[in-house]
Amino acid sequence: MKYSKPIAILKLTRIEHSIMLVIAVLAAELITKSLPNYFLLVMSLITPIFISMASFAINDYYDIEVDKLNRKMNRPLVNGSIKPSEAMAVAWISLIIGIAASAFINLYCFLIALIFGLLAMLYAYKIKEKLFWGNAYIAFSMAIPFIFGNFVVSESLNYKILLIALLIFFSGLAREIHGTIRDLKGDTLVRNAKTLPKVIGVKNAAIIALVFYLISILISIYLFAYYQPFKLNIIYILPISITDISLLYVGIGFLYKKDEHFYSFARNLSLGAMALALLAFLLSPIIMVS
Secondary structure: OOOOHHHHHHHHOOHHHHHHHHHHHHHHHHHHOOOOOHHHHHHHHHHHHHHHHHHHHHHHHHOHHHHHHOOOOOOHHHHOOOOHHHHHHHHHHHHHHHHHHHHOOOHHHHHHHHHHHHHHHHHHHOHHHOOOHHHHHHHHHHHHHHHHHHHHHOOOOOHHHHHHHHHHHHHHHHHHHHHHHHOHHHHHHOOOOOOHHHHHOHHHHHHHHHHHHHHHHHHHHHHHHHOOOOOOOHHHHHHHHHHHHHHHHHHHHHHHOOOHHHHHHHHHHHHHHHHHHHHHHHHOOOOOOO
16 A cells, blocks of 8 residues: 655654654753753754654665565555655755754754764665664664753763663664564565674574663663652653563563564564653653652
């Protein structure tokens, strides 16, 4: 089934991920200090939205054959809703808009946007095929919005933001390893990518992913125990508990289940769990209930 052009572009660029990055930036600004003035606030949100859009568009451009082999018919490039040349145009236009917006904030934010925008292009072209480095890049790109948001309102890195970035990095890294397990066939046959499950085996890769999830869970508990605005805050611990339980279930599940139904369910559950965690980080500095 083909999509209309606007819907195809939204699906190509995974707009739901852009929304999650916006929440991350807002949360970081509030945790670090406070929201900036209206103009800087808008620029700080435009940057992650469009760089994220560029990242997914260019990734799908290079992954057309892999996605076809993995039967991902919901991808606009696979089902013919959008042409490869159009996807490339969307990627470059989005990248330029995202980096340009960051230039209006400050030098720190501009450099972060520029580096990660260029890395997004390199990731899709080559880094993705490198053992573990591709997974690490994606995980870092999930954590960097917190660092970016921090530097929108401050010239120094807040220690709580650093802990949150580490939490997001490890959970994102685990989720990416699960993605390489899910896409093992296509990654191997089409791109001959040296992914973790191909090199060390599916079960060993799943064990490493579970360890990374456990690290992120421990950090979330540490924040609840010691640092405001998370310390003893119900608004934080309730959604974070659901997130931790969900990620633990996914992590253990990958050790024993290898069917496509579980893979699809786990992908959606982990994404929803991480989105819930972002809401906890956003609401905690706004609402403090012990």
